Amino acid sequence: xxxxxxxxxxxxxxxxxxxxxxxxxxxxxxxxxxxxxxxxxxxxxxxxxxxxxxxxxxxxxxxxxxxxxxxxxxxxxxxxxxxxxxxxxxxxxxxxxxxxxxxxxxxxxxxxxxxxxxxxxxxxxxxxxxxxxxxxxxxxxxxxxxxxxxxxxxxxxxxxxxxxxxxxxxxxxxxxxxxxxxxxxxx
Numbered sequence: 001x002x003x004x005x006x007x008x009x010x011x012x013x014x015x016x017x018x019x020x021x022x023x024x025x026x027x028x029x030x031x032x033x034x035x036x037x038x039x040x041x042x043x044x045x046x047x048x049x050x051x052x053x054x055x056x057x058x059x060x061x062x063x064x065x066x067x068x069x070x071x072x073x074x075x076x077x078x079x080x081x082x083x084x085x086x087x088x089x090x091x092x093x094x095x096x097x098x099x100x101x102x103x104x105x106x107x108x109x110x111x112x113x114x115x116x117x118x119x120x121x122x123x124x125x126x127x128x129x130x131x132x133x134x135x136x137x138x139x140x141x142x143x144x145x146x147x148x149x150x151x152x153x154x155x156x157x158x159x160x161x162x163x164x165x166x167x168x169x170x171x172x173x174x175x176x177x178x179x180x181x182x183x184x185x186x187x
Contacts (some may be wrong), residue, residue, distance in 0.1 A: 135161035142173035142184035159185035
């Protein structure tokens with residue numbers, strides 16, 4: 001393994017895992033095997049095998065295989081294979097394969113989740129966010145993506161995470177026809 005701090009960079013191959021702190025960078029064509037941890041403002045632009053944990057204001061613009069956990073304000077703008085968990089105010093703006101869980105105030109915006117997603121607490125599916133294979137909204141979690149019209153008679157507006165599949169609504173988010181002022185809901 002290896003540890004990178006300050007503004008150091010890795011563009012090689014590391015076996016045994018790595019930890020990146022401060023503004024360090026794991027850049028392409030670099031590969032880390034056995035997982036990696038990114039803290040502070042560290043960034044991943046290479047390939048990680050064995051999963052990754054990102055916290056602080058880190059971002060992933062590389063490929064993570066083996067799943068990932070993002071916390072604080074971490075952002076995924078590329079690909080995570082093996083599923084992902086988003087905590088804090090982290091966000092997905094890329095592609096997550098094998099499902100995702102969104103907790104706290106995390107959100108899926110401009111991102112795609114394949115394999116289904118569960119939104120809990122006050123998490124949300126936002127502008128152009130898409131979930132394939134089913135979405136479930138618990139607690140106060142909701143979607144800002146709406147289809148149909150509130151003003152149609154009868155109302156046809158639905159808050160969704162996929163253009164043709166209705167989500168499972170287990171929480172307190174209003175449905176699309178509850179109130180014309182609602183901007184986030186479920187079903």
